[in-house]
Amino acid sequence: MRARRIEETIFKGLMLASLVLVLIMLAGIIVITVYKGAPALTLSMLVETPKGGYYLGKEGGIANAIVGSLLLALGASFCSILIAIPVAFGLQKEYTSWRYAGFTKLVLDVLWGTPSIVYGAFGFVVMVYFGLRASLLGGIIVLTLLMLPIMVRSMEEIIRTIPLELKEISYAMGTTKIETTLAVVLRQALPGIVTAVLLAFGRGIGDAASILFTAGYTDFIPRSIFDPVASLPLAVFFQIGTPIPEVQERAYASALVLLLIVLCVSLISRILSHRFSKNIVR
Amino acid sequence: MDLRKFKDTFSTLSIRLSLVFVNTLAFVIAIILYIKAKPILVKVSLSHLLFSTSWHPIRGDFGFFPFIIGTLGVTAIAMILAVPVCLLSAIYLSEYAHKRFRAFVRLVVDILAGIPSVIYGLCGVIAIVPLVRFLGQAIGSPTTGYSLLAGGIILAIMVAPVIISVALEVFRTIPQAARENSLALGITTWEMIKHVILRSSLHGIIAAIVLGFARAFGETIAVLMVVGNVAKIPDSFFAPAYPLPALIANNYGEMMSIPLYDSALMFSALLLMLVVGGFSLAAHIILLRIERRGYA
Numbered sequence: 161m162r163a164r165r166i167e168e169t170i171f172k173g174l175m176l177a178s179l180v181l182v183l184i185m186l187a188g189i190i191v192i193t194v195y196k197g198a199p200a201l202t203l204s205m206l207v208e209t210p211k212g213g214y215y216l217g218k219e220g221g222i223a224n225a226i227v228g229s230l231l232l233a234l235g236a237s238f239c240s241i242l243i244a245i246p247v248a249f250g251l252q253k254e255y256t257s258w259r260y261a262g263f264t265k266l267v268l269d270v271l272w273g274t275p276s277i278v279y280g281a282f283g284f285v286v287m288v289y290f291g292l293r294a295s296l297l298g299g300i301i302v303l304t305l306l307m308l309p310i311m312v313r314s315m316e317e318i319i320r321t322i323p324l325e326l327k328e329i330s331y332a333m334g335t336t337k338i339e340t341t342l343a344v345v346l347r348q349a350l351p352g353i354v355t356a357v358l359l360a361f362g363r364g365i366g367d368a369a370s371i372l373f374t375a376g377y378t379d380f381i382p383r384s385i386f387d388p389v390a391s392l393p394l395a396v397f398f399q400i401g402t403p404i405p406e407v408q409e410r411a412y413a414s415a416l417v418l419l420l421i422v423l424c425v426s427l428i429s430r431i432l433s434h435r436f437s438k439n440i441v442r
Numbered sequence: 443m444d445l446r447k448f449k450d451t452f453s454t455l456s457i458r459l460s461l462v463f464v465n466t467l468a469f470v471i472a473i474i475l476y477i478k479a480k481p482i483l484v485k486v487s488l489s490h491l492l493f494s495t496s497w498h499p500i501r502g503d504f505g506f507f508p509f510i511i512g513t514l515g516v517t518a519i520a521m522i523l524a525v526p527v528c529l530l531s532a533i534y535l536s537e538y539a540h541k542r543f544r545a546f547v548r549l550v551v552d553i554l555a556g557i558p559s560v561i562y563g564l565c566g567v568i569a570i571v572p573l574v575r576f577l578g579q580a581i582g583s584p585t586t587g588y589s590l591l592a593g594g595i596i597l598a599i600m601v602a603p604v605i606i607s608v609a610l611e612v613f614r615t616i617p618q619a620a621r622e623n624s625l626a627l628g629i630t631t632w633e634m635i636k637h638v639i640l641r642s643s644l645h646g647i648i649a650a651i652v653l654g655f656a657r658a659f660g661e662t663i664a665v666l667m668v669v670g671n672v673a674k675i676p677d678s679f680f681a682p683a684y685p686l687p688a689l690i691a692n693n694y695g696e697m698m699s700i701p702l703y704d705s706a707l708m709f710s711a712l713l714l715m716l717v718v719g720g721f722s723l724a725a726h727i728i729l730l731r732i733e734r735r736g737y738a
Contacts, residue, residue: 277662366556
């Protein structure tokens with residue numbers, strides 16, 4: 161009996177230690193980013209674009225990257241929504257056979273797992289083929305590819321949980337497929353759809369590897385979708401690579417801005433999904 | 443009435459088209475990467491590409507072995523560090539922790555899974571690299587800190603949320619009755635975990651590990667920032683390495699000016715897509731079966 165108790169105590173201790181280690185590591189990421197970024201974050205960082213000699217430590221800010229990132233992520237979210245919602249609806253059994261839906265889900269799993277650098281390389285090849293320069297448009301297209309599987313998967317998870325009876329009641333009244341989908345399924349799944357969109361937005365705004373090839377980098381705010389565009393992840397990446405301490409400070413500040421945006425999006429999605437779920441029949 | 447019917451037909455058509463679009467997309471990406479990789483596959487044999495150590499793009503010599511070893515190296519270190527710690531944490535959360543604490547940790551883990559990889563990379567540069575440099579000096583192998591080990595550590599932290607949340611989900615699908623049955627026999631909680639939880643969730647644990655592996659294998663920016671990027675097979679944990687994703691990210695600029703270089707890089711992108719896609723597909727099939735059976 162004693163040996164068994166000792167074994168239990170040892171393993172319980174190990175588990176607690178592991179959990180504490182994991183939480184410290186993860187908290188460390190946030191603490192380090194805030195600790196390093198907060199002193200470097202000034203108002204002029206947020207509202208100014210880089211000026212002459214910026215990359216040698218002179219005046220300027222990262223407004224170009226902040227605006228660029230928001231444009232990229234908003235544009236890509238919009239495009240993804242347009243494709244993801246029909247796909248998520250289409251995976252219901254009214255629209256497709258069980259087998260085809262299962263196949264599509266597996267394809268989406270492969271796309272979901274595909275590393276963002278692969279999307280970047282693919283996007284680059286396609287853009288070269290069409291003679292497109294690195295631009296806002298290119299970045300949006302590649303980010304759309306990246307965000308699409310994330311969005312569809314989490315939308316589909318919610319749509320699957322809608323009770324069949326609800327749809328049957330609606331069909332019993334003689335509605336068509338699209339009427340039931342819009343009136344019952346869309347309304348029931350709305351909190352899930354909002355969460356899915358925000359989840360994908362958060363993923364998209366933070367991704368660097370895919371837009372490295374396709375969006376380019378510039379000191380200016382883009383005036384058309386064919387202009388190259390700066391972004392926060394790349395601002396962090398490029399500025400940490402320089403040997404000048406003042407510029408590295410700006411990398412910390414850019415990282416903090418990016419972190420704050422991602423955390424805000426995450427928080428908003430939780431609040432919204434909680435608020436919208438009041439109208440849901442379970 | 444006709445309008446309603448028309449709307450329904452039209453929407454059904456566009457919904458079906460969107461499904462076809464998504465399915466085609468995956469194949470289009472793979473096929474285009476294959477077409478771009480073809481010139482090098484025709485010229486050099488696959489085994490030479492995969493197992494040659496000589497990397498001299500200007501001479502047209504493309505041996506991916508150092509990069510493959512670099513990728514496998516950082517991923518292996520990450521998995522060795524992360525898997526035991528994450529599984530133990532997940533077991534604790536599932537079997538010992540209070541419901542509210544479990545929900546709290548799950549929230550934290552979810553949020554951290556969404557933090558951009560460039561931030562993990564930045565923290566790696568700030569904290570992990572100096573730590574590894576210090577460690578290396580302490581045990582007598584001087585290093586800059588930008589090394590295989592640093593890449594492994596940062597990846598371990600990045601895959602932790604994935605492994606923990608999938609493992610936790612799998613443990614929670616085991617019916618409470620299965621736990622109570624064995625506890626009623628008078629065994630300790632740990633013995634119950636060993637004999638009931640771990641045994642019946644073996645497949646799910648494998649799926650969790652595979653998903654973590656897939657995430658680590660394709661990770662680009664965070665690893666690129668701390669791993670040193672030297673195209674040589676690393677001879678110790680403290681030596682720099684050069685994983686495949688970093689190779690693609692660092693060289694897209696000049697790949698158009700050297701013959702076959704773009705083809706070689708697209709070959710590595712295809713390789714990444716196939717390996718990572720294959721692994722995550724396998725993991726999802728396992729998880730799907732668990733879900734369908736109720737528990738593993």
